[in-house]
Each structure stands twice: as structure tokens, then as C-alpha cells.
Amino acid sequence: MKILVCISNVPDTTSKINFTDGNTKFDSNGVQFVINPNDEFGLTRAMWFKEKQGATVHVATVGGPTTEPTIRKALAIGADEAIRVNAEPLDGYFVAEQLAAVVKNGAYDLVIAGRESIDYNGGMVPGILATLLGMNFINTCISLEIEGETATAVREIDGGKEKLTTSLPLVIGGQKGLVAESDLRIPNMRGIMMARQKKLNVVEPVGTEITTEDVAFDKPAPKGSIKLVAADNLDELINLLHNEAKVI
Amino acid sequence: MSVLVYTESENGKFKKNATEVASFAHEVARQMDTTATAVSINANDSGNMGDYGISKVLNVTDEKLKTFNAQAYAHVLKQAAEKEGAKVIIVSSSTDTKFLAPILTALLKGGYVPNVVAAPDSISPFKVKRTVFSNKGFAHTELKSDIKVIGVSNNAFGSVENKTTATVESFSPSLDGNIFGTTSVSIDKVVGKATIADADIVVSGGRGLKGPENWGMIEELAEVLGAATACSKPVSDLGWRPHGEHVGQTGKPVASNLYIAIGISGAIQHLAGVSASKVKVVINSDPEAPFFKAADYGVVGDAFEVVPTLIEKLKKFKTQNA
Numbered sequence: 001m002k003i004l005v006c007i008s009n010v011p012d013t014t015s016k017i018n019f020t021d022g023n024t025k026f027d028s029n030g031v032q033f034v035i036n037p038n039d040e041f042g043l044t045r046a047m048w049f050k051e052k053q054g055a056t057v058h059v060a061t062v063g064g065p066t067t068e069p070t071i072r073k074a075l076a077i078g079a080d081e082a083i084r085v086n087a088e089p090l091d092g093y094f095v096a097e098q099l100a101a102v103v104k105n106g107a108y109d110l111v112i113a114g115r116e117s118i119d120y121n122g123g124m125v126p127g128i129l130a131t132l133l134g135m136n137f138i139n140t141c142i143s144l145e146i147e148g149e150t151a152t153a154v155r156e157i158d159g160g161k162e163k164l165t166t167s168l169p170l171v172i173g174g175q176k177g178l179v180a181e182s183d184l185r186i187p188n189m190r191g192i193m194m195a196r197q198k199k200l201n202v203v204e205p206v207g208t209e210i211t212t213e214d215v216a217f218d219k220p221a222p223k224g225s226i227k228l229v230a231a232d233n234l235d236e237l238i239n240l241l242h243n244e245a246k247v248i
Numbered sequence: 249m250s251v252l253v254y255t256e257s258e259n260g261k262f263k264k265n266a267t268e269v270a271s272f273a274h275e276v277a278r279q280m281d282t283t284a285t286a287v288s289i290n291a292n293d294s295g296n297m298g299d300y301g302i303s304k305v306l307n308v309t310d311e312k313l314k315t316f317n318a319q320a321y322a323h324v325l326k327q328a329a330e331k332e333g334a335k336v337i338i339v340s341s342s343t344d345t346k347f348l349a350p351i352l353t354a355l356l357k358g359g360y361v362p363n364v365v366a367a368p369d370s371i372s373p374f375k376v377k378r379t380v381f382s383n384k385g386f387a388h389t390e391l392k393s394d395i396k397v398i399g400v401s402n403n404a405f406g407s408v409e410n411k412t413t414a415t416v417e418s419f420s421p422s423l424d425g426n427i428f429g430t431t432s433v434s435i436d437k438v439v440g441k442a443t444i445a446d447a448d449i450v451v452s453g454g455r456g457l458k459g460p461e462n463w464g465m466i467e468e469l470a471e472v473l474g475a476a477t478a479c480s481k482p483v484s485d486l487g488w489r490p491h492g493e494h495v496g497q498t499g500k501p502v503a504s505n506l507y508i509a510i511g512i513s514g515a516i517q518h519l520a521g522v523s524a525s526k527v528k529v530v531i532n533s534d535p536e537a538p539f540f541k542a543a544d545y546g547v548v549g550d551a552f553e554v555v556p557t558l559i560e561k562l563k564k565f566k567t568q569n570a
Contacts (some may be wrong), residue, residue, distance in 0.1 A: 128349025160437030211359030231549030
């Protein structure tokens with residue numbers, strides 16, 4: 001089985017978010033970039049397939065040279081080869097089209113992407129990618145088993161979960177649950193050394209027009225201070241929620 | 249060239265978000281000087297959408313669509329958009345719709361902007377405001393494509409009554425070919441309980457609850473308030489509660505009217521997941537807990553003393569205000 005894991009290079013979850021150039025661009029100054037958490041769960045599941053069932057695992061990202069430390073980390077975790085599409089990820093559709101070209105060239109059986117990236121939260125790349133390729137697709141995937149050409153997956157739904165079957169080739173939008181948080185891997189020294197020897201292919205983007213453009217950014221208004229209620233005066237809390245906030 | 253809106257239903261009844269997206273579609277149609285058409289799949293009460301400004305409903309009744317199937321539903325909506333000549337399609341932010349919307353977008357070769365929190369800034373050019381960076385910022389996004397798919401955030405626009413009469417028309421899309429890419433084997437869903445996605449109020453517990461055996465008071469408080477229950481990441485990691493209740497950056501987002509956090513310190517990833525909630529209440533014994541900086545109302549106290557008292561007082565309040 002040949003697996004492609006799509007990796008998004010995102011600001012660390014604790015990053016302070018600021019905008020620059022008259023609030024038209026994200027300010028990456030001093031921001032630490034990491035593998036998108038939802039992608040990391042997918043990468044770890046791909047490593048499980050590699051080790052337990054035999055699979056080749058490639059990783060791909062769309063981004064400039066500054067994204068290379070992030071995909072090198074994926075190689076250090078155990079991916080066999082990496083592809084970087086040399087383009088700024090302009091919008092979700094653009095990213096999906098670039099990844100679709102990578103998948104076509106690589107003839108992958110399974111494509112794992114995170115259900116969404118934690119920066120722009122679009123959640124559209126796996127679904128658009130699958131549709132452009134005519135591949136089956138399961139989103140919010142929290143469990144995935146593969147037997148021959150048949151995949152059995154569980155996806156999260158509002159208020160519960162759904163078990164599904166489908167066939168390869170398949171794209172999934174994955175998240176926590178594909179593996180447990182405790183299964184995530186930290187690259188060891190041997191992995192880091194080996195990653196230096198692995199292939200990191202840089203490919204040029206396919207020409208596409210963008211469908212959306214972020215023309216300005218702003219931040220939520222600063223929050224007012226909290227109203228504290230004494231633990232022995234809960235009638236006051238109920239009063240505030242009923243009469244002031246009007247939520248009960 | 250009407251605005252098309254997908255109004256979700258379950259077991260024949262519209263979901264809570266259906267009236268919200270219908271209201272949003274009406275507003276977009278008003279700005280574009282056109283009408284709003286809804287697509288409903290296996291819903292029994294389609295005419296009710298007229299209350300929210302929908303002038304036509306394309307009513308799809310088909311046994312093959314009884315269980316949600318993202319690829320098949322996306323094909324239904326594509327055909328409805330083509331029939332109506334719709335260039336703007338409005339959808340919700342439910343888990344199912346976030347599954348189908350990218351498929352629909354690719355089928356129509358359009359642009360998709362999810363997590364939209366307000367009526368369009370302008371319609372020429374078409375600009376919308378959406379949340380980014382896990383609610384730590386907003387982007388004003390211009391849709392440059394001919395076809396535009398807009399995903400409305402839960403609880404952001406609200407349901408607005410605009411009474412009109414909706415004509416209900418049967419619509420029978422072609423369901424031939426290989427459009428059912430997946431097969432549903434089983435659905436495991438809690439019946440009769442509010443879900444995090446739909447609930448107006450969410451009661452959430454953290455590690456301060458000390459163990460799953462103490463979850464009874466979270467559930468009792470939720471029951472009194474008609475709320476859904478949720479939890480912090482450590483609680484789901486410890487296996488006290490299922491992952492489906494985990495709220496936060498890698499868990500579920502919450503956009504309720506009221507979010508009550510009990511025994512949750514308020515890690516940045518948790519706060520990102522709840523920041524779209526309108527009113528936040530924190531109950532924690534540690535006055536230094538970060539959640540006190542993010543909440544609107546707070547009680548510094550032992551959850552095991554505060555929560556049972558709050559339950560009793562709320563029961564009394566409910567009786568008096570029934």
C-alpha cells in the first residue's frame with residue numbers, strides 16, 4: 001500500500017496571533033511552526049500501517065522553503081520520502097489542486113489529511129482533493145482499518161459516531177482518535193540523522209486561479225473583566241445569567 | 249438566479265441550524281435583490297421555511313438518501329444549484345455539512361468560505377467575515393469564483409423571522425452512477441440528549457472533577473438547564489469521557505449561548521475551542537486559573553460544594569419561572 005500524508009505547516013497552538021502590513025497579512029515574526037495537529041494524528045496512523053501491514057509512506061506539503069523543517073520532522077518520525085510543492089498556499093482549493101497533482105503522479109492508494117488546519121480552519125482540502133481525483137472520501141475520521149482493497153472507518157458525527165465501509169483508493173480527513181495522543185512520536189536522534197538522507201523532492205505548482213482571497217484581518221474586541229460571584233451567593237449568579245446575560 | 253440554501257433535517261424534522269441558514273440566505277438574497285430557495289432532503293415540514301424568508305423549497309424525497317451520504321448529498325445540491333442557476337449556496341457548519349461542502353465546491357468548481365460569522369460585508373465584490381486561527385482572529389475574505397459556497401458558523405447569525413409563503417416543489421435528482429462512495433454500517437448516537445453542536449447551553453467538566461464517578465453532577469446540571477455535556481482534553485485523554493465530548497482546538501468547537509466550565513483551568517487550546525460561545529461561566533477552586541481571564545462570570549470555589557447548590561437553586565428558579 002502506498003500512502004500519502006498531507007502536512008500543513010501551522011503556527012504552534014500557543015502562538016500569539018498578529019497581523020501586519022495594514023492588517024492584510026499574518027505576522028509570522030517570532031512564531032514557531034509545527035506539523036498541523038490533525039495531520040500528526042494521520043501521520044502516526046500511517047506509520048502504524050507501515051510497521052504492521054507494510055506500506056510506503058510519503059508526506060507532502062504546499063509551501064516555500066521555510067516549511068522544510070516541518071516536513072523534515074515528518075521524515076524523522078519515519079516517513080520514507082517527502083514532496084514540497086514550491087508555492088505559497090493561497091487558499092484551500094489551490095492547495096487541494098496542488099496535492100491532487102502530487103497524488104496523480106504518485107498513484108497513492110490512501111491519502112491522509114487532517115480534517116482541518118489550525119491556522120485558517122478551512123477544512124476543505126481533503127474533500128476537494130478527493131473529488132478532484134474521483135476518490136472515495138471520509139471526513140472527521142477517528143478510526144481506520146484496511147484489509148486488502150476494503151477500508152472500514154469510524155467518523156465523528158454530531159452527538160455520536162458512524163461506522164462506514166468503502167474501497168481504496170481513499171482520502172480521509174483525520175483527527176485525534178486515528179491514534180491516541182499518547183501514540184504521537186517525538187523524533188529521536190537516529191530518526192533525525194536518517195531524515196537527512198531521505199529524499200525531499202521539490203516540485204513546481206500547477207497553474208490554477210485562486211477562488212478566495214483574504215483581503216483584511218482583524219482581532220476580536222478585548223474582553224471586559226470578569227464578574228466574580230461569591231460561592232455562597234449563587235442566587236446572584238442565576239440573577240446575572242437571567243437578567244443581565246439573558247441566557248437562562 | 250436565486251440564492252440556494254441547504255436546510256438540514258433529521259428523521260423528517262429540520263435541524264436547529266436550518267432556520268439559521270435560511271435566515272442568512274434570505275439576507276444574502278435581499279442584498280442581491282433576488283429570492284432564496286431551500287433544498288430539503290426527506291423533511292416533512294418544508295413549507296415552514298417560508299417563516300424565515302424562503303420563497304421556494306425544492307423537496308427531495310428518496311429512500312436512498314435516508315442516511316446521510318456526503319457524496320450523494322453533494323450531488324443532489326449540485327443538481328439543485330444547476331436547476332436554479334444559483335451562484336451562491338449557503339450551508340451550515342454541522343459536521344455533516346462540513347463533510348459535504350468541499351465536495352460540492354469541487355463538483356461546481358467554485359469557492360468555499362466556511363466559519364462565516366456575519367452577513368456579507370459586500371456583494372460586489374462578494375466579501376464575508378470568517379473566523380481564523382481558532383477564533384483568535386477574523387479574516388475578511390473575497391470570493392472571486394463565479395460559484396460561491398458560504399458556510400455559516402453555528403449561532404453566529406441567529407434565526408430571524410421574515411414571513412413569506414414558500415412554494416414547495418418536488419425535486420427528483422438523478423442518483424445514478426457511482427455517487428454513493430461509502431456505505432454506512434451503523435450509527436451510534438445518543439438519542440434525546442442535546443448535542444454540543446446544537447445546544448444553547450453546554451456544561452463542561454475538567455480534571456477538577458477528580459474522576460468519572462463524579463460526572464453525575466455535570467449531567468444533572470446539564471439536565472436542569474437542557475444543556476449538552478462536554479469535557480476538557482485531559483478528561484477525554486484519561487478516558488473518563490468519550491472523545492466526542494472533548495472541546496478544544498483538536499476537539500469539538502462550541503458556539504453556544506452559555507458555556508459553563510467546571511474544574512477546567514483553561515488551557516489556550518481549550519479556550520480556542522469555546523471562544524465563539526457568547527457567555528462563559530467558570531467554576532474553579534483555583535483563583536489563578538487562566539479561565540478566569542476569559543470568562544464573563546466566575547465562582548471561586550470547590551465544585552463539589554458549588555455545583556450541587558447551583559443545581560438546587562436552578563431547580564427552584566425553573567419552577568418559579570416555568
